[in-house]
Amino acid sequence: MYRVDLKDGADLAGFRRALRGLVALDVEPDEVNWSGGNAPSLFGDAALLPVDAPPVPLPRPVGALIESVVCHRDPERYALLHRLVRRVVRGERGILDHHADPLVHRLALLDKAVRRDLHKMHAFLRFHEVRDPASSEGPGAERYVAWFEPDHFIVEATAPFFVERFESLVWSILTPVGSLHWDRRSLTVGPAALRPEGLDRDDRFAEGWQRYYESTFNPARVNPTAMRAEMPRKYWANLPEAAAIPAMIRSAPARVQAMIEAEAAAPRRRNPDKAVAAMARQEPATLAELNRIIRGADPLVPGATQAVLGEGPEGAAIAIVGEQPGDQEDVEGRPFVGPAGQLLSRALEEAGIERSAAYLTNAVKHFKFVARGKRRLHQSPTAGEVKHYRWWLMKELSFVRPRLVVTLGATAALALTGRSVSVLRERGPMGFGQTGLGDWDGFVTVHPSYLLRLPAGEAAEQAYRDFVADLRRAREMVEGAG
Amino acid sequence: MDDALLDKLGILADAAKYDASCASSGAKRRTGGPDGIGSTTGAGICHAYTPDGRCVSLLKILLTNYCLFDCAYCINRRSSNVRRARFSVDEVVQLTLGFYKRNCIEGLFLSSGIIRSPDYTMEQLMLVARTLRRDHGFAGYIHLKTIPEASPWLIEQAGLWADRLSINLELASDRSLKEFAPEKDGGAIKAVMGQVGERILEAKEEKRRFSPAGQSTQMIVGADASTDLSVLETSDTLYRRYGLRRVYYSAFSPIPEASSALPAKPPPLQRENRLYQADWLLRYYGFTVEEIAAGGEGGMLDLGIDPKLAWALKNRERFPVDVNSADREMLLRVPGLGARAVDKIVEARRHTTLRLEDVARLSSGLKRARAFLIAADHHPGGLTDRADLRQRLVAPPKQLSLF
Ligand code: SF4
Numbered sequence A: 001m002y003r004v005d006l007k008d009g010a011d012l013a014g015f016r017r018a019l020r021g022l023v024a025l026d027v028e029p030d031e032v033n034w035s036g037g038n039a040p041s042l043f044g045d046a047a048l049l050p051v052d053a054p055p056v057p058l059p060r061p062v063g064a065l066i067e068s069v070v071c072h073r074d075p076e077r078y079a080l081l082h083r084l085v086r087r088v089v090r091g092e093r094g095i096l097d098h099h100a101d102p103l104v105h106r107l108a109l110l111d112k113a114v115r116r117d118l119h120k121m122h123a124f125l126r127f128h129e130v131r132d133p134a135s136s137e138g139p140g141a142e143r144y145v146a147w148f149e150p151d152h153f154i155v156e157a158t159a160p161f162f163v164e165r166f167e168s169l170v171w172s173i174l175t176p177v178g179s180l181h182w183d184r185r186s187l188t189v190g191p192a193a194l195r196p197e198g199l200d201r202d203d204r205f206a207e208g209w210q211r212y213y214e215s216t217f218n219p220a221r222v223n224p225t226a227m228r229a230e231m232p233r234k235y236w237a238n239l240p241e242a243a244a245i246p247a248m249i250r251s252a253p254a255r256v257q258a259m260i261e262a263e264a265a266a267p268r269r270r271n272p273d274k275a276v277a278a279m280a281r282q283e284p285a286t287l288a289e290l291n292r293i294i295r296g297a298d299p300l301v302p303g304a305t306q307a308v309l310g311e312g313p314e315g316a317a318i319a320i321v322g323e324q325p326g327d328q329e330d331v332e333g334r335p336f337v338g339p340a341g342q343l344l345s346r347a348l349e350e351a352g353i354e355r356s357a358a359y360l361t362n363a364v365k366h367f368k369f370v371a372r373g374k375r376r377l378h379q380s381p382t383a384g385e386v387k388h389y390r391w392w393l394m395k396e397l398s399f400v401r402p403r404l405v406v407t408l409g410a411t412a413a414l415a416l417t418g419r420s421v422s423v424l425r426e427r428g429p430m431g432f433g434q435t436g437l438g439d440w441d442g443f444v445t446v447h448p449s450y451l452l453r454l455p456a457g458e459a460a461e462q463a464y465r466d467f468v469a470d471l472r473r474a475r476e477m478v479e480g481a482g
Numbered sequence B: 001m002d003d004a005l006l007d008k009l010g011i012l013a014d015a016a017k018y019d020a021s022c023a024s025s026g027a028k029r030r031t032g033g034p035d036g037i038g039s040t041t042g043a044g045i046c047h048a049y050t051p052d053g054r055c056v057s058l059l060k061i062l063l064t065n066y067c068l069f070d071c072a073y074c075i076n077r078r079s080s081n082v083r084r085a086r087f088s089v090d091e092v093v094q095l096t097l098g099f100y101k102r103n104c105i106e107g108l109f110l111s112s113g114i115i116r117s118p119d120y121t122m123e124q125l126m127l128v129a130r131t132l133r134r135d136h137g138f139a140g141y142i143h144l145k146t147i148p149e150a151s152p153w154l155i156e157q158a159g160l161w162a163d164r165l166s167i168n169l170e171l172a173s174d175r176s177l178k179e180f181a182p183e184k185d186g187g188a189i190k191a192v193m194g195q196v197g198e199r200i201l202e203a204k205e206e207k208r209r210f211s212p213a214g215q216s217t218q219m220i221v222g223a224d225a226s227t228d229l230s231v232l233e234t235s236d237t238l239y240r241r242y243g244l245r246r247v248y249y250s251a252f253s254p255i256p257e258a259s260s261a262l263p264a265k266p267p268p269l270q271r272e273n274r275l276y277q278a279d280w281l282l283r284y285y286g287f288t289v290e291e292i293a294a295g296g297e298g299g300m301l302d303l304g305i306d307p308k309l310a311w312a313l314k315n316r317e318r319f320p321v322d323v324n325s326a327d328r329e330m331l332l333r334v335p336g337l338g339a340r341a342v343d344k345i346v347e348a349r350r351h352t353t354l355r356l357e358d359v360a361r362l363s364s365g366l367k368r369a370r371a372f373l374i375a376a377d378h379h380p381g382g383l384t385d386r387a388d389l390r391q392r393l394v395a396p397p398k399q400l401s402l403f
Helices: A012-024 A060-069 A077-089 A102-124 A155-165 A204-215 A224-230 A233-238 A240-261 A273-281 A287-296 A327-332 A339-351 A383-400 A409-417 A448-453 A458-481 B003-014 B089-101 B118-136 B152-161 B174-180 B186-205 B228-241 B269-284 B289-294 B307-314 B328-332 B339-348 B356-362 B366-372 B381-385 B389-393
Strands: A002-006 A032-036 A127-132 A141-147 A171-175 A178-182 A187-190 A318-322 A359-362 A369-372 A375-378 A404-408 A428-431 A441-445 B058-062 B107-111 B141-145 B164-166 B215-221 B246-251
Touching: A002 A012, A012 A060, A012 A077, A032 A077, A060 A077, A060 A102, A077 A102, A102 A155, A102 A233, A155 A171, A155 A178, A155 A187, A204 A240, A204 B003, A204 B089, A224 A240, A233 A240, A287 A383, A318 A383, A318 A409, A318 A458, A327 A339, A327 A375, A339 A448, A339 A458, A359 A383, A383 A409, A383 B152, A404 A409, A404 A458, A409 A441, A428 A458, A441 A458, A448 A458, B003 B058, B003 B089, B058 B089, B089 B107, B089 B118, B107 B118, B118 B141, B118 B152, B152 B164, B152 B186, B186 B215, B215 B228, B215 B269, B228 B246, B228 B269, B228 B289, B246 B269, B269 B289, B269 B307, B289 B307, B307 B389, B328 B339, B339 B356, B356 B366, B366 B381, B366 B389, B381 B389
Parallel strands: A002 A032, A141 A171, A318 A359, A318 A404, A404 A441, B058 B107, B107 B141, B141 B164, B164 B215, B215 B246
Antiparallel strands: A127 A141, A171 A178, A178 A187, A369 A375, A428 A441
16 A cells, blocks of 8 residues: 655646556555645555655556646545556546547546636635835735635646736735735735635725626626626625625516506707718818827838828829938938939929929828837838728828829829839829829829839839939820829 | 717617627737727626626617618617617727726627618728727727618728727528518628628738628517528528628517517526537537437427437437547537537646546536447446436426526
8 A cells, every 4th residue: 555645736847746656556546535724644654755766658648637637625636636647657548539538527627626616716705905105115015815705726726817908907816725826926825814804895996896897787688697607696795796696687577567557758959960970071081180199199011200291282283203201311300301302303304393282191190110130121011001091191182182192113003093003014194083082183103112212223223314314205185284 | 978978878888789790709819909998708708697698798789779771670670669879980999998998898799770871880880990099099899780681882991990890680591581671671781791701701811900800690580480490400500601700690589669560478598508509510510400409399499308318319329438439420420529628628638547437527528428428437338218208307397487
């Protein structure tokens, strides 16, 4: 006969040590007397187990099951686990799939009970705020204390959940089988505690919570059986809101009856036109109002310090739409001020278009980039991102009301047409009427940053001349139309 | 929390309670770390249950119950005489954090009556979410109700901060919507659903964050003349076409200050229950709407038995099935066997030939299943085809008792 002494509660380390010895000596489960704590042995002297037997390799699900089941209150748990492990080391490695096996089934029930208990402790434990004059965080610092009574030895097993969730708070969890203390840096596991008095005495949030609980209940659906299945009475003592339950149930039928019998209320007269008018009014009425919205909104692309708004007079004959602000634009908050912008200015001048008379803007209003060391590398917006910004662009153009919209590069063309456009193949005039939001004449050409990327030489110079020719044609279109 | 805030909390929780769509599941795992607060675990936790058996997981409140609109089924409609209140953005933030720190909730479910304009209202909702996330490092769950009439860019912004966006369809057919919610436009609601669905897909492809837990909606049952068939057809479309994560059904409940447009009667809870079961069959058990509806009569589900049993009783020629050899699809159609039990059966039968007592360890619904199952030591014989099988399987009809 072997005797194994384990600590009270869930002694995972002790069990593991014992298990190694038992497996090393190939001990039959019936040969072991598992005793918790200081219980005197009924079997007199017992044989000793080796203290340094090697680890037992187990399939991961078996390991997880052991960790869970040792938390159960059932005094037979260690013996059952030993039986399971013995079968595993004797070759039944997939034993846990054998759901109908009586031993596997019984252990599954224990496991389920522990998991449920864990889940209920995560769910039903309530912290109360206490102001602690002697706190290490300074007098009166925020501190939280909870009292809970679990069914099984799960207190330590719940610690990761609470630490993760409330890492930035100072708290203690007290239970009759152990306690946890977290000071924002480390966790201390302490002994069993007594129920503290008057925890929720000064906590108005506890009162608020009870009010919420009462108000969120629908008396027309009263069904206490369903409630008790999930929240059995044994938990009520520690739930501040549960005090209200009996009265809520008692008054429910009368409340429902009153609702059903009440004469349907004569509606109070209110003018329905208000709703309709409000909906019509909500659209930004001016470009300035729209710009305020854009400036206040969060970037829909990663990066960006600020939104870069369009620039130029309302009523401009030509609106020029680029892709998105670059590094320099993002810093200055103005469109087309970087190298590509300077090239654009030059080309506009050569084409006979006064830059300050045109309206300049971008399809995407924020700079999208990835940081590489100190540099911020431009990233093309995705089709989805272009679409997110489209509503703004269309509104913007509807205020400017240009006679012609010139799109620079594929992104701008995509924004205006809603489809992907091959710029080099389709450059030239294009109706943007199908957008549904505006009905502008359009003109597709390349983006100046494309010109900057071409290697210097005859081809680059030709490309620049083509770009200027495009702009000149655009100008002629506007003048012809005017 | 002072008395005035307490009072508002009572009013605005009461006003929000008719919305059933408040699960906190589906968010990616996330933690607030040493400077923030909170975590999401993916599964969601019910922190309490009210005596109606419903789970309390999120702080479910309205920003305000003032409303410009006049939807007949809604307690907050313009013409109702209820007490009105309004939270500030900061009050909602403080309530959320206060309850969260006490471990009362998983997060916030915020909806609102429409004040000033749909855009203004949507912006306030978005600001609550943004303040929680950005200023307080809040990592708990946030579900925002989308105002369908708001501008698309605001919905984009809200999606940056919320785990879930939802829009309530409320009524299954556009005609009912016209009748009971004169200012609402079914087309607009579906358009926004389409927009949100599209954005969620895009964001997934681009590995961006946009309402990562998906979108859901709620339909009210029993307020209009829609049949179960048409309700389920609507759900089916929502799941398929709009990629919705969940459709919630809410039995129309008598409300104080009821409108004379709707009859006051107890909510059809059993019908709601059957719809949830049918929805489940639709999503996880491979049933089609037609199959489910065929289990009942005239487009309505059988209230006396669950829809799976109803289908089985009308399709007895497909039973009994052998628990040791039938494929998974067919086992899922056996009354009494849940999806979890079926998976265990499929695993366990690789190790052994299952007898009835083995099945009993794997499933708690054996009483119903045995008339439809063959096991190593069991054959239902003529039981499957007995005319009184329904009576044998159904406990004598009990009124849903109040106590
Ligand atoms: S818009 Fe919403 S809050 Fe307003 S009456 Fe209709 S359902 Fe109620």
